[in-house]
Amino acid sequence: xxxxxxxxxxxxxxxxxxxxxxxxxxxxxxxxxxxxxxxxxxxxxxxxxxxxxxxxxxxxxxxxxxxxxxxxxxxxxxxxxxxxxxxxxxxxxxxxxxxxxxxxxxxxxxxxxxxxxxxxxxxxxxxxxxxxxxxxxxxxxxxxxxxxxxxxxxxxxxxxxxxxxxxxxxxxxxxxxxxxxxxxxxxxxxxxxxxxxxxxxxxxxxxxxxxxxxxxxxxxxxxxxxxxxxxxxxxxxxxxxxxxxxxxxxxxxxxxxxxxxxxxxxxxxxxxxxxxxxxxxxxxxxxxxxxxxxxxxxxxxxxxxxxxxxxxxxxxxxxxxxxxxxxxxxxxx
Amino acid sequence: xxxxxxxxxxxxxxxxxxxxxxxxxxxxxxxxxxxxxxxxxxxxxxxxxxxxxxxxxxxxxxxxxxxxxxxxxxxxxxxxxxxxxxxxxxxxxxxxxxxxxxxxxxxxxxxxxxxxxxxxxxxxxxxxxxxxxxxxxxxxxxxxxxxxxxxxxxxxxxxxxxxxxxxxxxxxxxxxxxxxxxxxxxxxxxxxxxxxxxxxxxxxxxxxxxxxxxxxxxxxxxxxxxxxxxxxxxxxxxxxxxxxxxxxxxxxxxxxxxxxxxxxxxxxxxxxxxxxxxxxxxxxxxxxxxxxxxxxxxxxxxxxxxxxxxxxxxxxxxxxxxxxxxxxxxxxx
DNA sequence: TTGAAAGCGCTAACAC
DNA sequence: GTGTTAGCGCTTTCAA
Numbered sequence: 001x002x003x004x005x006x007x008x009x010x011x012x013x014x015x016x017x018x019x020x021x022x023x024x025x026x027x028x029x030x031x032x033x034x035x036x037x038x039x040x041x042x043x044x045x046x047x048x049x050x051x052x053x054x055x056x057x058x059x060x061x062x063x064x065x066x067x068x069x070x071x072x073x074x075x076x077x078x079x080x081x082x083x084x085x086x087x088x089x090x091x092x093x094x095x096x097x098x099x100x101x102x103x104x105x106x107x108x109x110x111x112x113x114x115x116x117x118x119x120x121x122x123x124x125x126x127x128x129x130x131x132x133x134x135x136x137x138x139x140x141x142x143x144x145x146x147x148x149x150x151x152x153x154x155x156x157x158x159x160x161x162x163x164x165x166x167x168x169x170x171x172x173x174x175x176x177x178x179x180x181x182x183x184x185x186x187x188x189x190x191x192x193x194x195x196x197x198x199x200x201x202x203x204x205x206x207x208x209x210x211x212x213x214x215x216x217x218x219x220x221x222x223x224x225x226x227x228x229x230x231x232x233x234x235x236x237x238x239x240x241x242x243x244x245x246x247x248x249x250x251x252x253x254x255x256x257x258x259x260x261x262x263x264x265x266x267x268x269x270x271x272x273x274x275x276x277x278x279x280x281x282x283x284x285x286x287x288x289x290x291x292x293x294x295x296x297x298x299x300x301x302x303x304x305x306x307x308x309x310x311x312x313x314x315x316x317x318x319x320x321x322x323x324x325x326x327x328x329x330x331x332x333x
Numbered sequence: 334x335x336x337x338x339x340x341x342x343x344x345x346x347x348x349x350x351x352x353x354x355x356x357x358x359x360x361x362x363x364x365x366x367x368x369x370x371x372x373x374x375x376x377x378x379x380x381x382x383x384x385x386x387x388x389x390x391x392x393x394x395x396x397x398x399x400x401x402x403x404x405x406x407x408x409x410x411x412x413x414x415x416x417x418x419x420x421x422x423x424x425x426x427x428x429x430x431x432x433x434x435x436x437x438x439x440x441x442x443x444x445x446x447x448x449x450x451x452x453x454x455x456x457x458x459x460x461x462x463x464x465x466x467x468x469x470x471x472x473x474x475x476x477x478x479x480x481x482x483x484x485x486x487x488x489x490x491x492x493x494x495x496x497x498x499x500x501x502x503x504x505x506x507x508x509x510x511x512x513x514x515x516x517x518x519x520x521x522x523x524x525x526x527x528x529x530x531x532x533x534x535x536x537x538x539x540x541x542x543x544x545x546x547x548x549x550x551x552x553x554x555x556x557x558x559x560x561x562x563x564x565x566x567x568x569x570x571x572x573x574x575x576x577x578x579x580x581x582x583x584x585x586x587x588x589x590x591x592x593x594x595x596x597x598x599x600x601x602x603x604x605x606x607x608x609x610x611x612x613x614x615x616x617x618x619x620x621x622x623x624x625x626x627x628x629x630x631x632x633x634x635x636x637x638x639x640x641x642x643x644x645x646x647x648x649x650x651x652x653x654x655x656x657x658x659x660x661x662x663x664x665x666x
Numbered sequence: 667t668t669g670a671a672a673g674c675g676c677t678a679a680c681a682c
Numbered sequence: 683g684t685g686t687t688a689g690c691g692c693t694t695t696c697a698a
Contacts (some may be wrong), residue, residue: 003473005691017671021693031667048448051395056383067428071404072414072610081405084431088442093449096399096429109421115381116426140336217681222614255615272689275407281555282588283616324348339676349685354677364683386675389690 004047006018013041033088049190064304065095065113069126073278076124082297083122083275090305099126103133109136114141122146128189128294142307144300149190158300158318162191165322168245169271174206177333178241178269182211185245186220192245199243220245222279225252240268240333247272247279247288269330285328292320337380346374346620378603398428398446402459407609409457415630416455423638432459436466440491445469447474456478461522473594475640477633482523491633491651495524498622498655500533500607502604504578505657507539509666510552511574515544517555517586525578534545552577558585567594580612582604602663618661625653
């Protein structure tokens, strides 16, 4: 299991190991004949560059830490997929960490990543407190926040225009004839405040009354959405459409509605937010607002590369456009 | 952005840097008074161990490469979640790579991982050819295959008893009164051969005629399942139940059935395999066979640790038990 | 164009 | 119990 080193190759080639290093790094300062000979030899001997040793001297690991609350979440795994593909195409590898639900673990993994000497960190915050939580580290390593809006914080992030998402969704509902639209779900993070604001703004413009049914739950999931929706349907249904703050919440509501005998979309139209892949499933066919996950991931990687490779200081807030995905849970009224 | 090193701490503490190293590694050979003083100092100075440098001398990186065809796949992201949590609790971090659909990329990322000096590799093969494809590397680094059955190959893997899964599923259908059961989907990998075998075995025992409707498609997805099922429903439905080779296939079939006006579960019972999280969604509520993803991931990590830390040679085939998840798509007949 | 040598930050073997 | 020192495999000056 002993691996072949530069030295071994050098000895076999009868040159110094600096020469081998040069041949491999495509340096200009080397005869093309020797280079070819050496490259061929490396191949034959099965030599592979030891990145650890290289990192030692270059002070670059080519590693990007990706921190997500939980990778077994459709939204994050889609983000992670595109992030890894994009990062790798630029010579970076991804170190994956789940930060879980508590701030302590989030802090721990970020510190861990620093110890690992990652060149940069991409993080999907688990809570609005994340920014404070890891502030001590964000000026030690290039960091980009993903998907969560930080509003005016001096940190780079890429997120969707959440407010616009709910705005266009609400307008769509209005065009379908709905005049009593309930907003269902979270309002406790910046992202969700913005979503609520978009809804409110649309309501104002359209002359509608905004109405909320809020969640106390800390994160949105099908289960939490279901629990909350059970409470909702214990009361009279005096509205004709529901805007759920996330697809997960919408899915939970769908379940509660089916159980309560509230027909969706017959009696109630429903729209979600995120366009996670489950929404496209048969029998679900949920109308929703798309967050362009691929673009988000790619732009976050580019932003991070810019910081890493060009040492770009300052921060940029990259806001992408969401768009409506019309499916089966919204009907004209 | 210059970080604090052992040397800095040593100078500040007025000791040699070996002493600091000892204090940090919890070595016995050091006075408890100096140890405490140093640890406190490290904390104050914001020192964090440089893992790259440590790896240089210990020849261990504490890194595990996780190779999956695509992390944006419910089954794999669940596996990845548990693998990362378990690995980290034992001091390892995960380097994530998507191997995509082609063998070339799979080989590339494995080689990449070797260059990164990972201590071990966990891989969900993308095809039955994976074993051959990466054979050159599997004896250079401890490797564990995940979720795909390798039958008699001399490689460690953890997988579910696929044959038993379809066996118990078929028996369940029989108990519900079904006598005409169609097997729908893939049969081209070892895993899927085993699933087909379990179905055949059950049919023989129960005196049923085994019937197949096969896929030419290379991987199972909702879309592929849907396409295939459209062909299926273009023919007369002279069976009362369908065993889909995967949940994804089942979901695709569900869509085609709905479109073709074939009532599930009224006219046709349907059972899938994998128990991906979408199956539990409202309106889907798919009966299926659970693959214990958490156990699989945890056992794979343990197996890998054993190879890494104890240098255990040889291989082990770890087969876990699948079990039936009764939900709404199967009815008595 | 090539070689010699320093050194990245750390651990571990060996002295004292 | 603590200090000294030799590397780990590589890149990168600096000489030649």
